[in-house]
Amino acid sequence: IPLKNYRNFIIVAHIDHGKSTLSDRLLEITGVVNPTTDNKQVLDKLDVERERGITVKAQTVSMIYHYKGEDYMFHLVDSPGHVDFRLEVIRSYASCQGALLLVDASEGIKAQTVANFYIAYSMNLHLIPIINKIDLDTADIPRAEEQIEETFELLRDDIVHVSAKTGLNVEYILPKIIENIPSPPIEKYHRDLPFRAQIVDSWYDAYVGVIMLVNVVDGSVKKGDKVEFCKTGEKYEVKEVGIMYPDRRALPKLVAGQVAYIIPGFKDPNNVFVGDTLRKVGTNVEPLIGFEEPKPMVFVGAFPADGTDFKKMEESLQHLFLNDRSVVFQRTTSNALGQGWKLGFLGSLHASIFKERLEKEHGKNLIITAPTVPYKVEFKDGKSEIISNPDDFPDGNKKSNVIELFEPFVEALMTFPKEYTGSVMTLCENNRGIQKEVQYLSNGQTLMKYFIPTAHLIDDFFGKLKGVTKGYASLDYDDGGYRPSDIYKMELLVNGESIDALSTVLHKSQIEKNGREFVKRLKEFLRIQQFEVIIQAKANGRIIARETIKARRKDVLAKLHASDISRRKKLLVKQKEGKKQLKSVGKVNISNDAFQAFLRRE
Numbered sequence: 001i002p003l004k005n006y007r008n009f010i011i012v013a014h015i016d017h018g019k020s021t022l023s024d025r026l027l028e029i030t031g032v033v034n035p036t037t038d039n040k041q042v043l044d045k046l047d048v049e050r051e052r053g054i055t056v057k058a059q060t061v062s063m064i065y066h067y068k069g070e071d072y073m074f075h076l077v078d079s080p081g082h083v084d085f086r087l088e089v090i091r092s093y094a095s096c097q098g099a100l101l102l103v104d105a106s107e108g109i110k111a112q113t114v115a116n117f118y119i120a121y122s123m124n125l126h127l128i129p130i131i132n133k134i135d136l137d138t139a140d141i142p143r144a145e146e147q148i149e150e151t152f153e154l155l156r157d158d159i160v161h162v163s164a165k166t167g168l169n170v171e172y173i174l175p176k177i178i179e180n181i182p183s184p185p186i187e188k189y190h191r192d193l194p195f196r197a198q199i200v201d202s203w204y205d206a207y208v209g210v211i212m213l214v215n216v217v218d219g220s221v222k223k224g225d226k227v228e229f230c231k232t233g234e235k236y237e238v239k240e241v242g243i244m245y246p247d248r249r250a251l252p253k254l255v256a257g258q259v260a261y262i263i264p265g266f267k268d269p270n271n272v273f274v275g276d277t278l279r280k281v282g283t284n285v286e287p288l289i290g291f292e293e294p295k296p297m298v299f300v301g302a303f304p305a306d307g308t309d310f311k312k313m314e315e316s317l318q319h320l321f322l323n324d325r326s327v328v329f330q331r332t333t334s335n336a337l338g339q340g341w342k343l344g345f346l347g348s349l350h351a352s353i354f355k356e357r358l359e360k361e362h363g364k365n366l367i368i369t370a371p372t373v374p375y376k377v378e379f380k381d382g383k384s385e386i387i388s389n390p391d392d393f394p395d396g397n398k399k400s401n402v403i404e405l406f407e408p409f410v411e412a413l414m415t416f417p418k419e420y421t422g423s424v425m426t427l428c429e430n431n432r433g434i435q436k437e438v439q440y441l442s443n444g445q446t447l448m449k450y451f452i453p454t455a456h457l458i459d460d461f462f463g464k465l466k467g468v469t470k471g472y473a474s475l476d477y478d479d480g481g482y483r484p485s486d487i488y489k490m491e492l493l494v495n496g497e498s499i500d501a502l503s504t505v506l507h508k509s510q511i512e513k514n515g516r517e518f519v520k521r522l523k524e525f526l527r528i529q530q531f532e533v534i535i536q537a538k539a540n541g542r543i544i545a546r547e548t549i550k551a552r553r554k555d556v557l558a559k560l561h562a563s564d565i566s567r568r569k570k571l572l573v574k575q576k577e578g579k580k581q582l583k584s585v586g587k588v589n590i591s592n593d594a595f596q597a598f599l600r601r602e
């Protein structure tokens with residue numbers, strides 16, 4: 001099939017607007033899957049939002065379609081809809097020339113439709129607007145048309161009306177793809193040049209080892225070819241090439257314009273770097289321009305509880321993160337919690353997925369600190385530093401070298417029914433939001449853009465937004481850059497000694513309230529001690545709040561009858577074991593449970 005008959009595209013849609021269902025229908029029409037197998041969502045393995053599990057990856061599926069006497073090769077590339085995974089989205093869009101923009105006829109456009117539209121538009125993709133679910137009683141086609149026209153400036157006449165569920169009109173989409181989406185441009189893709197491909201994604205298969213999804217830009221590659229990775233210089237012999245149809249289907253060779261898989265025949269996924277260029281050994285062609293590195297937006301500390309094997313725990317964590325190289329994983333130490341790890345995530349969804357998994361798999365054996373965002377500090381000597389551990393935030397003497405402190409913001413994009421506009425504005429103002437844009441859409445929805453401090457976004461902003469809109473709001477966000485901010489490090493002291501793992505960075509407006517709340521809460525969890533304990537919150541060299549715990553002797557043996565010796569022994573052993581579970585700060589023993597309860601806000 002000649003390059004001019006290739007069409008590489010994605011489907012852009014808000015969650016539940018019918019992306020998987022439409023993919024099913026397209027695969028049936030092109031004979032990739034059998035139409036008799038009813039509504040199975042063949043591609044639901046593509047459905048990364050729902051997976052909430054291991055990796056959030058780009059996937060692809062190929063189709064061959066016969067049109068006006070010619071064969072066409074389609075590559076439908078799937079990408080995560082959530083903008084936490086923005087870079088993965090951009091990576092998968094990079095191998096496409098067009099997009100199907102899918103809108104639910106009864107819901108109209110939503111936050112993720114808009115956010116992904118912007119990315120597609122900025123990458124010059126040709127868009128085909130589609131209104132889905134026209135079979136629903138609640139469908140309001142004219143309204144959806146008006147929105148598409150207004151918001152995306154696409155022509156009403158170009159919109160295809162379909163029901164992905166019943167299959168109605170879906171057959172009109174394929175000719176549109178052929179007529180309107182350009183083939184991979186000949187300025188960029190060359191079949192007559194030496195082989196060059198960009199790695200879009202990679203995953204691990206228990207039988208064949210590493211599988212790479214690549215965008216073949218120049219030339220061709222076949223089984224037995226010797227290829228090398230430009231980044232590492234490592235060389236391998238290609239074991240298999242092919243397309244996803246919808247599962248792996250081996251082909252004699254891959255040619256420029258294809259988005260397809262290569263099996264290099266090794267087991268270690270750490271050898272593959274997404275964005276790297278693959279070329280044939282000895283050709284020395286220039287590497288393609290790589291992708292932007294993922295930037296973690298949320299950090300947490302993780303520490304093994306006493307009595308847990310550090311090495312074993314580290315291995316287990318490494319295993320968990322192997323599939324997702326967008327997680328930053330580094331060793332760190334804390335005065336209170338000992339040796340542990342610093343973990344960085346792309347966004348709050350990403351962080352919460354992993355936090356959930358860590359808690360499920362390691363439960364009481366792992367203490368996870370409160371999430372923090374990366375702050376920026378500019379020093380007098382012109383240098384600047386990004387600080388992702390609150391305890392490293394400049395304070396006291398160190399502060400005299402600082403010119404300005406910055407905190408990260410996101411540009412939040414929200415859609416919700418108009419009647420909630422006032423409450424959402426109040427919520428944003430209360431979260432130190434800065435208004436950027438308010439638009440009233442024709443479907444009675446408001447589209448609002450606010451700059452929100454990332455620290456507030458990760459503090460369940462979406463939950464709060466849903467709360468004030470009876471669950472009707474949708475949210476998406478993009479990097480909003482750094483802004484100067486009046487922020488301070490707040491420490492928690494126990495008998496005068498700071499517990500580094502509980503330090504936080506807070507905006508001036510939150511210090512008093514949080515300081516009081518933190519010491520109160522910590523007091524609850526430290527109640528039983530043998531001597532008086534003073535808990536304090538300190539920020540900017542000043543004590544904000546203070547609580548005292550009166551000494552209270554706890555003698556487990558006092559209540560026992562003297563003759564009950566075996567019971568007595570057991571209790572002593574138990575008490576000793578209990579001691580092992582304690583971390584000591586300022587001579588005060590703090591149990592793992594207390595740390596966990598405090599950090600989980602139980």
Ligand code: GDP
Binds near residue numbers: 015017018020164
């Ligand atoms: P995705 O999240 O965009 O992949 O959406 P899905 O394809 O999973 O669809 C979400 C829900 O909408 C499912 O329950 C589908 O059965 C339903 N759905 C999809 N297309 C249509 C349609 O054309 N009509 C109706 N009535 N329901 C649809």
Ligand code: MG
Binds near residue numbers: 016018019020021
């Ligand atoms: Mg789906």
